[in-house]
Amino acid sequence: MSESDSSEKTEEATAKKLRKAREDGQVARSNELPAAAVTISAMFVLLMIGGVWVARLTTQFAAGFTIDRKTLDSPNLLPLVFAQQMGDGLLLILPLLLVTAVVAILASGATGGYLFSAKSFLPDFKKLSLGAGFTRMFGTRAMVELLKSIAKFSLITTVLWILITKHLNELLIMGQMSLEPALTAAGLLIAESAVWLSLCLLFIALIDAPYQRYAFMKRMRMTKQEIKDEMKDMEGSPEIKGKIRQRQREMSNARMMQKVKDADVVITNPEHFAVALSYDPGGDGAPILLAKGTDHMAAKIREEAKANGIEIFASPALARAIYYTTKTDHFIPEALYFSVAQVLAYVFNLAQIRPGVQPMQKPSPKLPPSMQFDVDGKLTNP
Numbered sequence: 001m002s003e004s005d006s007s008e009k010t011e012e013a014t015a016k017k018l019r020k021a022r023e024d025g026q027v028a029r030s031n032e033l034p035a036a037a038v039t040i041s042a043m044f045v046l047l048m049i050g051g052v053w054v055a056r057l058t059t060q061f062a063a064g065f066t067i068d069r070k071t072l073d074s075p076n077l078l079p080l081v082f083a084q085q086m087g088d089g090l091l092l093i094l095p096l097l098l099v100t101a102v103v104a105i106l107a108s109g110a111t112g113g114y115l116f117s118a119k120s121f122l123p124d125f126k127k128l129s130l131g132a133g134f135t136r137m138f139g140t141r142a143m144v145e146l147l148k149s150i151a152k153f154s155l156i157t158t159v160l161w162i163l164i165t166k167h168l169n170e171l172l173i174m175g176q177m178s179l180e181p182a183l184t185a186a187g188l189l190i191a192e193s194a195v196w197l198s199l200c201l202l203f204i205a206l207i208d209a210p211y212q213r214y215a216f217m218k219r220m221r222m223t224k225q226e227i228k229d230e231m232k233d234m235e236g237s238p239e240i241k242g243k244i245r246q247r248q249r250e251m252s253n254a255r256m257m258q259k260v261k262d263a264d265v266v267i268t269n270p271e272h273f274a275v276a277l278s279y280d281p282g283g284d285g286a287p288i289l290l291a292k293g294t295d296h297m298a299a300k301i302r303e304e305a306k307a308n309g310i311e312i313f314a315s316p317a318l319a320r321a322i323y324y325t326t327k328t329d330h331f332i333p334e335a336l337y338f339s340v341a342q343v344l345a346y347v348f349n350l351a352q353i354r355p356g357v358q359p360m361q362k363p364s365p366k367l368p369p370s371m372q373f374d375v376d377g378k379l380t381n382p
Contacts, residue, residue: 009221014230017220028216030111032152032208036201037107038100043194045096053092060088111209141215152204159196163189253297256328259290260304265347269316272375273323274298276305277332279344286331287340292323311347315364318343321371339365 013021021027046053164171167189174182222230260266263276264287272294279287293301305312318339326332332340342363349360369381 011222011227013220028111028213030209030212032205034107036205037103040198041103043198045099155200256291261308263290266305266312267319269319270314273319274301275322289326318365320373324373324377
């Protein structure tokens with residue numbers, strides 16, 4: 001897509017687009033970070049085992065120019081000697097190779113994570129487009145990469161020039177030294193150069209890694225129309241709709257269950273239905289339905305009521321009537337005032353019982369025909 005189109009992309013990329021980009025092998029990547037990590041790890045290994053390494057390298061280097069009489073008399077032994085020299089050299093640098101390989105793998109996934117996408121290996125004929133080619137060659141990304149390469153080259157060249165100028169006399173004298181002192185001096189010079197080179201690469205990586213993340217997220221931006229189209233696609237999926245409705249029910253039930261502790265009474269049938277009511281005797285309003293449920297939800301309401309010491313009153317007909325006629329956070333219908341008043345009076349009386357005081361007889365609420373429902377919500381006396 002042309003960069004002129006990117007100016008219209010003002011919205012942050014959705015999780016769906018980022019997931020699809022990852023499946024296509026598109027993630028934020030910083031080439032400078034692995035390079036810096038590998039160089040620093042190599043320098044660390046050299047500083048840890050550099051003395052031993054240089055000593056063994058000196059011995060092995062000298063041994064490579066020493067050939068005994070037996071080998072000279074039998075040229076067929078020379079391949080074996082060379083193979084042994086190569087094997088010893090490989091063993092010598094093996095710790096360095098292993099450490100740098102592990103660090104390279106770890107650092108490569110530091111910005112965009114680890115990813116293997118078969119689509120990255122498939123041919124993309126869109127890249128054969130002349131317009132796309134010019135965009136890649138002369139676009140913003142190309143200019144940024146060019147400026148970054150120039151800055152990196154300039155920084156490293158400047159540091160190396162300063163080091164060469166500083167140690168020029170040592171370099172000239174090194175050619176007149178014997179082998180072992182020359183290798184020691186060269187090792188120290190290489191170590192110092194590696195330190196400064198690592199610091200340069202680290203400086204570049206610390207700038208490049210956040211920039212690559214920012215540039216990737218900017219490329220992934222979407223237009224408002226793309227956001228709308230994606231939302232339509234998601235909402236049109238029956239699975240997504242079902243999950244949204246399920247989540248909404250779960251959130252609604254959770255909020256409803258939190259209100260049970262504020263109820264004055266829970267009326268049940270007593271197994272399949274449960275309704276929680278609250279009433280303010282000092283107010284002007286009717287009782288309010290705080291929560292209602294059937295089966296599993298009814299059991300949870302009863303458990304919450306028991307945990308909070310709320311009276312549970314068994315009245316199957318009244319529980320069904322309230323359940324089918326009243327929405328949560330709404331007043332009960334006027335036709336149920338008298339029946340619910342009997343229950344509330346009984347519950348409030350239980351809370352005021354004192355020793356020697358006769359408790360109120362448990363009522364059996366009667367309902368008008370218009371409020372008598374069966375378990376399926378149908379009127380029994382239509």
